[in-house]
Amino acid sequence: xxxxxxxxxxxxxxxxxxxxxxxxxxxxxxxxxxxxxxxxxxxxxxxxxxxxxxxxxxxxxxxxxxxxxxxxxxxxxxxxxxxxxxxxxxxxxxxxxxxxxxxxxxxxxxxxxxxxxxxxxxxxxxxxxxxxxxxxxxxxxxxxxxxxxxx
Amino acid sequence: xxxxxxxxxxxxxxxxxxxxxxxxxxxxxxxxxxxxxxxxxxxxxxxxxxxxxxxxxxxxxxxxxxxxxxxxxxxxxxxxxxxxxxxxxxxxxxxxxxxxxxxxxxxxxxxxxxxxxxxxxxxxxxxxxxxxxxxxxxxxxxxxxxxxxxxxxxxxxxxxxxxxxxxxxxxxxxxxxxxxxxxxxxxxxxxxxxxxxxxxxxxxxxxxxxxxxxxxxxxxxx
Numbered sequence: 001x002x003x004x005x006x007x008x009x010x011x012x013x014x015x016x017x018x019x020x021x022x023x024x025x026x027x028x029x030x031x032x033x034x035x036x037x038x039x040x041x042x043x044x045x046x047x048x049x050x051x052x053x054x055x056x057x058x059x060x061x062x063x064x065x066x067x068x069x070x071x072x073x074x075x076x077x078x079x080x081x082x083x084x085x086x087x088x089x090x091x092x093x094x095x096x097x098x099x100x101x102x103x104x105x106x107x108x109x110x111x112x113x114x115x116x117x118x119x120x121x122x123x124x125x126x127x128x129x130x131x132x133x134x135x136x137x138x139x140x141x142x143x144x145x146x147x148x149x150x151x
Numbered sequence: 152x153x154x155x156x157x158x159x160x161x162x163x164x165x166x167x168x169x170x171x172x173x174x175x176x177x178x179x180x181x182x183x184x185x186x187x188x189x190x191x192x193x194x195x196x197x198x199x200x201x202x203x204x205x206x207x208x209x210x211x212x213x214x215x216x217x218x219x220x221x222x223x224x225x226x227x228x229x230x231x232x233x234x235x236x237x238x239x240x241x242x243x244x245x246x247x248x249x250x251x252x253x254x255x256x257x258x259x260x261x262x263x264x265x266x267x268x269x270x271x272x273x274x275x276x277x278x279x280x281x282x283x284x285x286x287x288x289x290x291x292x293x294x295x296x297x298x299x300x301x302x303x304x305x306x307x308x309x310x311x312x313x314x315x316x317x318x319x320x321x322x323x324x325x326x327x328x329x330x331x332x333x334x335x336x337x338x339x340x341x342x343x344x345x346x347x348x349x350x351x352x353x354x355x356x357x358x359x360x361x362x363x364x365x366x367x368x369x370x371x372x373x
Contacts, residue, residue, distance in 0.1 A: 040373065048369075048373050050369065050372060050373055052372070054360035054363075055360070068356070068358055068361060069361060069364060072354065072356040072358075072361045072364070073364065075352075075354045076351055076352055076353070076354050076365075077350060077351040077352055078351070079264055081211075081262055081263075081264065082262075100211065100262070100264065101351055101366060102350065102351070103366060107211065108366060110366055110369070112364060121360070123364070125364075125369055127366055127369055127370075130211060130213070130262075131213045134213050
C-alpha cells in the first residue's frame with residue numbers, strides 16, 4: 001500500500017469521525033453486532049439501536065442540538081413523548097428525546113440520544129414498534145448511562 | 152270545564168316550576184284571582200359557580216383492554232362511572248372534585264400523547280335560564296287569574312297562550328336540567344388511539360445532519 005493511500009484513508013477516517021468507537025453495556029434483551037461498522041444492537045423482536053457521529057457544525061452545545069432536533073422532527077409530524085437529560089457514568093452529558101410516529105399500521109418509537117464531544121455530535125438512535133419498545137425502554141435508558149466514546 | 156283545563160295546565164306547569172331553585176312568589180296556587188300581578192323577582196346571585204369540565208387524553212398503551220378496565224375500576228371509588236366504553240375509547244364521568252385525581256390515574260396508565268382540559272362556565276347560562284323560567288311562570292300565573300272572569304273567546308285565547316307557555320317552560324326546564332347535569336359531573340374522555348399525527352411529511356432542516364434523523368434512513372443505515 002502506498003503512503004498516499006494510507007494518508008487518504010486516515011484523512012477520510014478523521015473527517016467522518018470513524019476513528020472513534022462507541023460503547024454501551026448492552027441491556028439483557030439486546031445482542032451486539034460484533035462485525036458492524038459502529039455500535040449496532042438488536043433485540044429478538046426487532047428493536048434496534050445504532051450509534052453514529054456527525055460533525056458539530058456550526059459548533060453548538062447539547063441544548064442547541066436537542067432543541068433543533070425537537071423542532072425539526074415536530075414539524076415533520078413526529079410526536080415528542082419524552083425527554084431525559086442525564087450524565088453518563090464517565091460524566092458526559094447527554095439527552096434522550098423520544099418520539100412516536102406512525103409507521104405503516106403501527107405506531108413506532110424513535111429514540112434519539114445526543115452527546116456533544118467537541119467537534120463531533122454522537123447520536124445513539126433506537127427504533128421499534130411501540131409495544132415492543134415499551135418492554136425494553138427502561139433497560140435501554142439505564143444502559144445509556146454506560147455510554148462511552150473511545151478515540 | 153275551564154277549571155279542569157286550568158288544573159291540567161297547572162299540573163303540567165308544576166314540574167317545570169319545580170326546576171327553579173326559588174319559585175317566584177306569584178306562582179303559588181292559592182294566589183287570589185284579583186291580586187295584581189307580582190313583579191318578576193330578579194334571579195338570586197349564585198353562591199357557587201357552575202362549571203362544565205372536560206379532560207381529553209390521548210393515551211398510548213400496550214394493552215388498551217386491560218387499561219380500560221383498570222381506569223373504570225379507578226373511577227368507581229371516586230364516584231365516577233363510564234358513559235362510553237369502546238375498544239379504543241373510554242368516557243368517564245366523575246364529580247368535579249375528583250377530576251384531578253382521575254386525570255392523574257389516567258395519565259399514569261400509559262404514555263400521554265395529548266392532554267387538554269376544557270372548562271366552560273355555566274353560571275351565567277343557568278342564571279339566564281332560571282330567570283327566563285321564573286318570568287314565564289309569573290306570566291302563566293297572571294294569565295291563570297284572568298281565566299275566571301273572561302268570556303268564552305278570551306278564555307280560548309288565554310288557554311292557547313297558556314298551552315304555549317307550558318311548552319316553553321318545559322323546554323326551559325329541560326335545558327336547565329341538562330346544564331345542571333353538565334356542572335354536576337366532569338368528563339374524562341380517554342382515547343387509546345394516536346390520531347393527531349397521521350403522516351410524516353418531509354421538511355428540510357437548515358442543519359444537514361438533522362435531515363438524516365429519520366426512521367426510513369435509520370432502517371437503511373442499520
